[in-house]
Amino acid sequence: MGAYIIRRILTFIPSAIGVTLIIFIIMRIVPGDPALMILSGADGESTYTQEDYLLLRSQMGLDDPLPTQYLRWMGELARLDLGVSLEDDRPISEVFKERFPVTVQLALLGFLSAVVMGIPIGIISAVRQDSNLDYVFRSIAIFGLAMPTFFVGLIVILVLSVYFNWFPPLGFKNLWEDPLKSIQQLVWPALALGFSVNGTMMRMMRAQMLEVIQEDYIRTARSKGLSERVVINRHAVKNAMLPVITVAGTLLGGLLGGTVVIEMIFSIPGMGRALIDAIYVRDIPIIQTFILIIALIYLFLNLLIDLTYGWLNPRIRLT
Numbered sequence: 542m543g544a545y546i547i548r549r550i551l552t553f554i555p556s557a558i559g560v561t562l563i564i565f566i567i568m569r570i571v572p573g574d575p576a577l578m579i580l581s582g583a584d585g586e587s588t589y590t591q592e593d594y595l596l597l598r599s600q601m602g603l604d605d606p607l608p609t610q611y612l613r614w615m616g617e618l619a620r621l622d623l624g625v626s627l628e629d630d631r632p633i634s635e636v637f638k639e640r641f642p643v644t645v646q647l648a649l650l651g652f653l654s655a656v657v658m659g660i661p662i663g664i665i666s667a668v669r670q671d672s673n674l675d676y677v678f679r680s681i682a683i684f685g686l687a688m689p690t691f692f693v694g695l696i697v698i699l700v701l702s703v704y705f706n707w708f709p710p711l712g713f714k715n716l717w718e719d720p721l722k723s724i725q726q727l728v729w730p731a732l733a734l735g736f737s738v739n740g741t742m743m744r745m746m747r748a749q750m751l752e753v754i755q756e757d758y759i760r761t762a763r764s765k766g767l768s769e770r771v772v773i774n775r776h777a778v779k780n781a782m783l784p785v786i787t788v789a790g791t792l793l794g795g796l797l798g799g800t801v802v803i804e805m806i807f808s809i810p811g812m813g814r815a816l817i818d819a820i821y822v823r824d825i826p827i828i829q830t831f832i833l834i835i836a837l838i839y840l841f842l843n844l845l846i847d848l849t850y851g852w853l854n855p856r857i858r859l860t
Contacts, residue, residue, distance in 0.1 A: 546848060553844050560836045561618070564829050565611050573823045575627055576601055601627065614829075624826040626819075633830050636815055641834070644811035646716055646723070647803065648796040650731035655738035655792070660785065662739075663746025668773060670751065678743065685740030690799050694733040694806040701729060713810050730807040734799055738792045745788050749781035756780075790846040794839035 576597040580589040598604050602613065617624055623633035666678040685693075714722040753759065754777055762772045801813030808814075812831055819827035 549844055549847050553840060556840055557837060560840065561615065561833060562611070564832050564836070565607075565614065568825050568829045569607060569610075575823045575825050576603060578823045579627055618833075623830050626827055627824045628819075628822050633827055636827065637812070637830075637834070640810065640812040640815045642716065643713070643809060644797065644800050644804070644813060647727050647731055647734065647800050647809060647811060648793065650724070650727050651734035651796050651799075651803075652738065652789075652793045653735075654732050655735035655742050656789070658735075659739040659742025660746050660782075663743040664750055664773070664778060666743065667747045667750030667754065679747075682740035682743045685736045686744075688737065690734065690737060691802045691806060693736050694730070694803050697729055697733045698806065713808075727809070730803050730809060733806075734796060734803045738796060741788070741792060742785070745785050746781065749784050750777060753777045753781045786849065787846055790842045790849075791839075794835075794842045797835050797838060 576594060580594060580597060602610055605613075614624075623637065625632050626636065662678050662682075666675045669675050713726060716723045759772060759777060762776050763769075800809075800811055801816060803809065804811040804813040805817055812834075816828065816831045818824075819831070
C-alpha cells in the first residue's frame with residue numbers, strides 16, 4: 542500500500558504543475574489588457590495618460606517575459622502568497638477566507654442532497670426494475686442530466702417566488718454566525734445544484750445494483766432462505782457501492798465549479814460570484830488563483846478516490 546500511495550502522489554505533483562501552466566497561459570492569451578481596464582474604470586470612461594498606462598503595466602509586472610511572470614507566480618504560491626487584487630489591492634487570501642467557506646458549504650449541501658436522494662432511488666429503481674416506479678425515477682434522472690444547472694436554478698426561483706412567495710435573501714449569514722439561518726438560505730440553491738448530480742448518482746447506483754443482483758453469491762444468499770431485504774441491504778448494496786464511491790468524489794469536485802452559476806442566480810456571496818466579478822474587470826490574480834484552487838481540489842479529490850479504491854480493492858494496487 543505504501544508503494545501505491547507514493548506512486549499516486551508522484552503522479553499528482555506533475556499534474557498540479559501542469560494545471561498551473563495551463564491556467565497561466567490561458568490567462569495571458571485571452572483578449573483584454575488588465576492595466577487598460579483598471580485605468581478605464583467600471584464605466585470605461587475614466588481618463589488617463591500614456592505614462593499612467595506604462596507605469597501601471599510596469600508595477601503589475603506585465604512587461605516582464607512570460608517565463609519570468611510564471612516563475613514569479615509559482616514562487617508566490619510556494620510561499621502561500623496568493624497575491625493581491627488588481628482592482629482594489631485587497632489581499633486575495635482575505636477574499637478567499639471570506640468566500641471559500643460559503644462555496645464549500647453550498648457544494649457539500651448539494652452533494653449531500655444528491656447522495657441522500659440518488660442512492661436510495663437507484664436501489665429502489667433496480668429492485669423494481671421495469672416497473673412504473675422505475676420508469677418515473679429514470680425519467681427524473683434523465684431530466685436532471687439534460688437540464689443545465691442555471692435552468693434548474695431559474696425554475697426553482699420561479700416556483701418558489703410564484704407559489705410560495707419566497708425570494709433569494711438580500712443578506713447572507715455565515716455558518717459560524719447563524720448556522721440555522723445559513724442552512725435555510727442554502728437549502729434551495731443546494732437542491733438546484735445537486736439535481737443533475739442526483740441523476741448521475743441514481744443511474745450509476747441502479748446500473749451497479751442490476752449487475753450485482755445477477756452475481757452467483759446473490760443467488761446463493763437467496764437459496765439459503767435469506768429474506769430479500771437482507772440480500773439487498775447486506776450483500777447487494779455493499780458490493781454495488783464501490784464504483785459509486787469512485788464517481789462520487791469526481792462529482793463533488795465538479796460541484797465546486799458548478800457553484801458559480803448557482804451563486805449568481807441566488808445572490809450567494811461565494812467564490813464563484815467573486816470569480817465572475819473578477820472576470821468583468823479582468824482581475825487576473827483573482828481569476829487564476831480561484832481557478833487554480835478549484836482545479837487543485839479536483840485533483841486532490843481524485844487522489845483520495847484512487848487511494849480509497851486501492852485500499853478497498855487490493856487488486857488495484859498491483860496494476
